[in-house]
Amino acid sequence: MTPTPSSTLAEISAPSQASPARRLRQLVLRDTNIVVISVVLANLLRAFSSVVLTRLLVPEVFGIAGVIASIVFAFSMVSDLGFQAFVVRHPDGDKRRFLDTIWTMAVLRSAILTCAVFVLAPTIAGLFGKPELTSVIAISAFFFVIEGAASLTLLTALRHRKVLKLSLIEIAVLVLQISLSFILAYLWRSYWAILVSMLAGSAFKTLLSYVLFPNSLRKPALDSLYVRELWGFARFVTGSSIITLLLLQGDKFALGRLMSLDDFGFYILAGNLAAAPLAFTTAYASRVLFPTYSQAWRDGEENLRALFYAKRRLPSLFYCFAAGGLIGCAPLVIAVLYDPRxxxxxxxxxxxAIAPLFALASYSGNETLTATGHIKATFQASLAKLAWFCIAGPAGFALGGVLGLVLAVGLMEIPPVILKWIQMHRLKFLDLSQELLFLAAGGAGIVIGAVGDQLIHPLL
Incomplete structure (x- = not known):
C-alpha cells in the first residue's frame, strides 16, 4: 500500500502496541539495526579472512590485490553516473521502460570500462612499475562487465527499503567469496586465488539479482527523455566522484613522499582503523535515510524536517558518542590491538578519527538534499573538500609539518558539513539544535574515552 502524506513520520513516532516478542522482532528488524548488524558481521568476516589468508599467501599477494582494488576503484569513480541515487529517487523508478533504459546504460558503461582496462593493462602496469602485472590487470577488467550485467532489482529493492534482503545478499556473497578464496589459496598459493574469488563473488551477486527478485529481466532500450535526465543528473555525480578520487588518494601520495616508510605505515594503519566507522555512515545514509527521504518527498510529506530528525536522532547520538570515544581512547585502542612498536x-x-565524527552529519545532509531534488549538493560538497585540502593542506604543513598536514585531512569533513547546514537552513530542513546535540554527544564520547584511556592504559 502506498503511504499517505505524513504516514512515514507516524511510523517512526507512533508507539507499538504489539506483544513483547513481536516488539523485540520489530526492533531487531528495523532498517537501522539491520545495517548495524550487517556491517559488524561483514567486518568480522573480513577480519577472519585476513587472518587465514595471511597464513596461506605471501605479503606480495596483498600488495597486488591492493593495486587491482585501486585500479577498479579509479575507473569506477571517473565513470560514475549515479545510477543508484537516480533510480531510487526518480518518480518513474518502477516503470519498465525507465528500468530498461537505465539497465542498458549500465551495460554500455560496463562494456566500455572493460574494454578500456583490458586494452590499457600494459600501460597501467607500466605506471605502477610492475609490467609483470599486465595479465592480472587485464583479467580484472571483467569486474565491470559482470557487475554491469546485474539486474536493477538491487536498486529498486533499495528504493522500496528492502534493507534486510539486500544485507543478506551482501553477507551471502561475502561468505562465498571468502570460502572460495580459502580453497584457491590453499591449492594455488598465488594472487590468482584472490582475483578469481573476487570475480566469482561479483558473478554470484549478479546471479542473485535475477534469481531472488520478481520481474528482474530487462531488455535493451534507450528512451531519449530518461537518457537526457540521467546525463543531467550524472554531470554532478561524476564530477563529485572524480574529486572524491583525488581526495582519497591525495593524502597518501603526499604523505608517502614526505614520510619515512615506517611513519607512513603507522599512518596507513591509523587510517584503516579510523575508516571503520564510515562503513556504518555510508550504509546507513544510502540504504536507510535516502530511500526514506525520497519516498517522503514523492509522497508530499508536509513536515520533512521533523521526519529527517526523527529518523536519524538515536543513531546519530549513539554514533557520535562512539566516534568521539574512538578519538579519546585512540592510544588505548592501539595498545590493545598491537605491540609497543x-x-x-x-x-x-x-x-x-575527527572526520568520522562529522561524517554522519555530512552524509545525512547530502541525502536530505539529494532526495529532495537538490542534486548539486554532492558535487558542491566535494568542491568544498577539495578547496579545504588545497588550502589547509599546504598551510598545515607549513605550520606544523607532517602532523599539520594530517590535521588538515582529519578536519576535511567540517567544510562540507557547514555548507550543507547552510543549504538545509535555506530550505527550512535544518534543526541546528539537534545537530549541536549530536556533536555534544561526540564531545562526551571524547571525554569518556580519554578518561578510560588514562585509567586502563597504565594497567596494560
Whole structure:
C-alpha cells in the first residue's frame, strides 16, 4: 500500500502496541539495526579472512590485490553516473521502460570500462612499475562487465527499503567469496586465488539479482527523455566522484613522499582503523535515510524536517558518542590491538578519527538534499573538500609539518558539513539544535574515552 502524506513520520513516532516478542522482532528488524548488524558481521568476516589468508599467501599477494582494488576503484569513480541515487529517487523508478533504459546504460558503461582496462593493462602496469602485472590487470577488467550485467532489482529493492534482503545478499556473497578464496589459496598459493574469488563473488551477486527478485529481466532500450535526465543528473555525480578520487588518494601520495616508510605505515594503519566507522555512515545514509527521504518527498510529506530528525536522532547520538570515544581512547585502542612498536599510530588515529565524527552529519545532509531534488549538493560538497585540502593542506604543513598536514585531512569533513547546514537552513530542513546535540554527544564520547584511556592504559 502506498503511504499517505505524513504516514512515514507516524511510523517512526507512533508507539507499538504489539506483544513483547513481536516488539523485540520489530526492533531487531528495523532498517537501522539491520545495517548495524550487517556491517559488524561483514567486518568480522573480513577480519577472519585476513587472518587465514595471511597464513596461506605471501605479503606480495596483498600488495597486488591492493593495486587491482585501486585500479577498479579509479575507473569506477571517473565513470560514475549515479545510477543508484537516480533510480531510487526518480518518480518513474518502477516503470519498465525507465528500468530498461537505465539497465542498458549500465551495460554500455560496463562494456566500455572493460574494454578500456583490458586494452590499457600494459600501460597501467607500466605506471605502477610492475609490467609483470599486465595479465592480472587485464583479467580484472571483467569486474565491470559482470557487475554491469546485474539486474536493477538491487536498486529498486533499495528504493522500496528492502534493507534486510539486500544485507543478506551482501553477507551471502561475502561468505562465498571468502570460502572460495580459502580453497584457491590453499591449492594455488598465488594472487590468482584472490582475483578469481573476487570475480566469482561479483558473478554470484549478479546471479542473485535475477534469481531472488520478481520481474528482474530487462531488455535493451534507450528512451531519449530518461537518457537526457540521467546525463543531467550524472554531470554532478561524476564530477563529485572524480574529486572524491583525488581526495582519497591525495593524502597518501603526499604523505608517502614526505614520510619515512615506517611513519607512513603507522599512518596507513591509523587510517584503516579510523575508516571503520564510515562503513556504518555510508550504509546507513544510502540504504536507510535516502530511500526514506525520497519516498517522503514523492509522497508530499508536509513536515520533512521533523521526519529527517526523527529518523536519524538515536543513531546519530549513539554514533557520535562512539566516534568521539574512538578519538579519546585512540592510544588505548592501539595498545590493545598491537605491540609497543605501533604506539606512534595513536596520534594519527586521534586526528583522523575527527572526520568520522562529522561524517554522519555530512552524509545525512547530502541525502536530505539529494532526495529532495537538490542534486548539486554532492558535487558542491566535494568542491568544498577539495578547496579545504588545497588550502589547509599546504598551510598545515607549513605550520606544523607532517602532523599539520594530517590535521588538515582529519578536519576535511567540517567544510562540507557547514555548507550543507547552510543549504538545509535555506530550505527550512535544518534543526541546528539537534545537530549541536549530536556533536555534544561526540564531545562526551571524547571525554569518556580519554578518561578510560588514562585509567586502563597504565594497567596494560
Amino acid at each position: 605501533y604506539a606512534a599510530s595513536a596520534i594519527y588515529l586521534q586526528i583522523l
